Amino acid sequence: MSEPNTDPEVLIDQRDGLGRIVLNRPKAINALNHTMVTRIAAALAEWAGDDAVKAVLITGAGDRGLCAGGDIVSIYHDAKDGGTGSREFWRDEYILNATIANYPKPYVAVMDGIVMGGGVGVSAHGSVRIVTERSMIGMPETGIGFVPDVGGTYLLARAPGELGTHIALTTARLGAGDAIACGFADHFIPSEKIGQFVEALSSVSVEAAVAEFTEPAPDSDLLAQRGWIDAAYSADSVTEIVARLQAGGVPEAAKAAGQVLAKSPTACTVTLASLRRARVAGSLEEVLNEEFRVSVACLGSADLVEGIRAQVVDKDRNPRWSPATLDDVTDAAVAQFFTPLGDLELGLTAPTTIGDQQ
Structure with a gap:
């Protein structure tokens, strides 16, 4: 078992066959910055070739959501100064998004609470995407002059x-049923059972854990x-x-x-x-x-x-x-x-x- 990385912004740990990524900026609803992206990428690179890691799990610290997106205040200041920092952040972030989409092991994303912008990038490209009745997923970019x-x-x-x-033009928010219907998520698990689901991942296969805890998703209002x-x-x-x-x-x-x-x-x-x-x-x-x-x-x-x-x-x-x-x-x-x-x-x-x- 590797020693836990206790970096304050993203926690990386490996135990019981599970590589765990915890976005750890709860006061900012775990907004992503460049350091977080590079640490996640390094962990995924290490775990891809480690037979002791059977699956990867990404969650967010606190009770507000997985991730509110990129750190747009930093982007604001950087854009005023020429934008080179944001450009390199996006370069590494988009490479990470593609890596997640093609990851060779199950990549489980718990999309509980708020999941916006960059939060979608580190979750909705995964192979096992979990939503709850608290999920609020969206791409809010046009509201800030972005795409x-x-x-x-x-x-x-x-x-x-x-x-x-x-969704893109209005920045509409997706609940669990909408997220599944629109291809942003796969499975619905009530938030009260997420802890049990995560615990189960340490002892049974991802497929078995999903089968045990998944419940019928709410209807999609958008559909x-x-x-x-x-x-x-x-x-x-x-x-x-x-x-x-x-x-x-x-x-x-x-x-x-x-x-x-x-x-x-x-x-x-x-x-x-x-x-x-x-x-x-x-x-x-x-x-x-x-x-x-x-x-x-x-x-x-x-x-x-x-x-x-x-x-x-x-x-x-x-x-x-x-x-x-x-x-x-x-x-x-x-x-x-x-x-x-x-x-x-x-x-x-x-x-x-x-x-x-x-």
Whole structure:
């Protein structure tokens, strides 16, 4: 058994055949930073070749959630200073996301409580994804002038119909039933039984533990609304999506239109383009490469700094987007977000496993 790593931000331990990762920033709902990403990657690399490790488990400290996403305040300050730190953070984070998706052993993610953005990246690409009645999962990027990343556009583009487009543009939160229906999770276990489930992983196989504790998932509210969602979000532009939502005569659709209009017009337009491109991509790695281009471009956009300022720095909740309307976002401006980065490309090839990282 390896000695426990008691780093305050992420706890790494190995015992009873289980490699355990505990995100350990409970006051920040376990928001990810670069150090945490590199420590997780190192542990996964070590365990991949260790026959004593039969499975990996990732959980979050505290009772609020697995992970609230990346440390966006750090990204805010870095973007104002040139963005090189965030770029390298994303590089390592996206490589980690791909590694998780192709991990050679069961990778069990307990997605209890809040799981947002980067938290989705370290959980929803795993092979065994557990949700509870407390789960609140989402990709909130367009609300801060950013675009879904960490392989999020890959997952969203593969949700039934246009549910992923709705989730991305409105930043809708997914409960347990929605998460399973949309392909972000696999199994429902009541939160009161998570402790027993984790304990069982030390003595029985992952399959046996899942079989013992899984219960029927709640119904998906989003699936029940696919009629108006598919009709509206199948449009070719965000402007047309909003028009269809407003004209549909469905109260939920009208509410969704207002939510989209409150987000960054540029981020929403780039997000729609990203989702359409991800839908036809051949692999997660291909999507992550493109997400990296988009994320790096966002560092140079006014809306990312402004969105984080309004939501979490000044907290006035009144972002001044530039441009301010969807009609003012040009095709040329959108195209710039997908420009290849030359020597800075992420460069992942499919599939990514331990030892294949760039």
